[in-house]
Amino acid sequence: MDQRAELSEFLRIRRARLKPEDVGLPNVGRTRRVPGLRREELAQLAGVSVAYYTRLEQGNSGNVSGEVLDAIARALRLSDTEQAHLTHLASPKTKKKRAAAAARPQRLRAELQYLIDAMDSVPAYVLGRRMEILASNRMARALLGDETTLPPEERNMARIVFLDPNSRDLYVDWECKAVELVSALRLCAGCWPDDPLLSALVGELSVKSEEFRTLWAAHTVREKGHGTKRLHHPLVGDLTLSYETLKLPADQDMSLITFHAAPGSASEESMRLLGSWGLDTDTRPVNR
Incomplete structure (x- = not known):
């Protein structure tokens, strides 16, 4: 860029x-x-x-x-x-240093996968700096869709939200989710302007999504570390969940995202039901 x-x-x-x-x-x-x-x-x-x-x-x-x-x-x-x-x-930074840094792949430590797998009742996943979905646990796949059924190069939250029509059914406030993702990618572009994979992602989304193209042109940058998401799940219906975004200092530009329902709420009961069903996520549509 x-x-x-x-x-x-x-x-x-x-x-x-x-x-x-x-x-x-x-x-x-x-x-x-x-x-x-x-x-x-x-x-x-x-x-x-x-x-x-x-x-x-x-x-x-x-x-x-x-x-x-x-x-x-x-x-x-x-x-x-x-x-x-x-x-x-x-x-x-100097162009040489920026290009070298951007070329380094983001590698997920096995311990991080073990951690989120152990969080059996809490949907959790790890995002890279380009919004790549680097890891997810069973509950995250049951709640949001199984990204592992996609080719590795397509396991990207921004790509899924803007290009998968199912995401508009899942996220009740889809426009807010879209703004959050574009804002995060803008921050990434500022830090890593010579990242070829990021440039390719922005180019693809700009060509294929008018909404992305419009939001990208607005140059909005914003970080939202926590908040509430309203979802409409195809099996358990409407959910209101709080989310937390946790930066991982030892793993550069990675974030751990978790969801939870308020104690005693209808959403908590729906999440418990979703977890007990043991969904076969391979058959679920991707809705991240």
């Missing part, structure tokens, strides 16, 4: 979402032909010259300092996640 273009688009879109009144500036003067703050207004808020900010928004980050990036992030009212993304885009 073109790092300069990514930086330029991210800054331009974030500037366009702010109005003068949002940042305490008077909305007077010549008619605005485009939405959002002008470059000179953003530069004024960040305390940098218009020429300097213009070069940065054109993707010419050069040796931009952390202090300047912090000032621009504050002026743009970026979240912590967005600020980290901006830093990755503006201060990339």
Whole structure:
């Protein structure tokens, strides 16, 4: 991916979402032909010259300092996640180091598989940085579908959610799930711009899914470590489950995701029923 273009688009879109009144500036003067703050207004808020900010928004980050990036992030009212993304885009590693890092495969430790298999009543799976499904346990496959029936190159959550029509039946709030996945892939693209597998995934989804193409163009970056998912399971019906996303410090760019139902809830009883049935996940449609 073109790092300069990514930086330029991210800054331009974030500037366009702010109005003068949002940042305490008077909305007077010549008619605005485009939405959002002008470059000179953003530069004024960040305390940098218009020429300097213009070069940065054109993707010419050069040796931009952390202090300047912090000032621009504050002026743009970026979240912590967005600020980290901006830093990755503006201060990339050398191309050689980035390419070497991106080429390293993500390998799942056997101990991680043993761990999630031992969590017999808790749906759990492991995602890689490109949203690859690296491992899952029996309950996760019963709840969300058995990705192991797919070829290895297709075991990817983003690919399944956007290209498998069954996912729209499973996720009651499918649009929210879609935004979460694209936001996560955007973060990955900022950290690993020279990852050929990520570029291929984004290219495929952009061609095959209009929804993905639209969300990708919005440059949304967001991390959501926990929350609630509403599912409509084909066998046990409607479920409301909490999820937790646990980063694995010893396993670079991997996350362990678990689901659980509130104690005493109807969803807990449905999950217990789902687990007791001992579903043959090989016959289940993929709905991750």
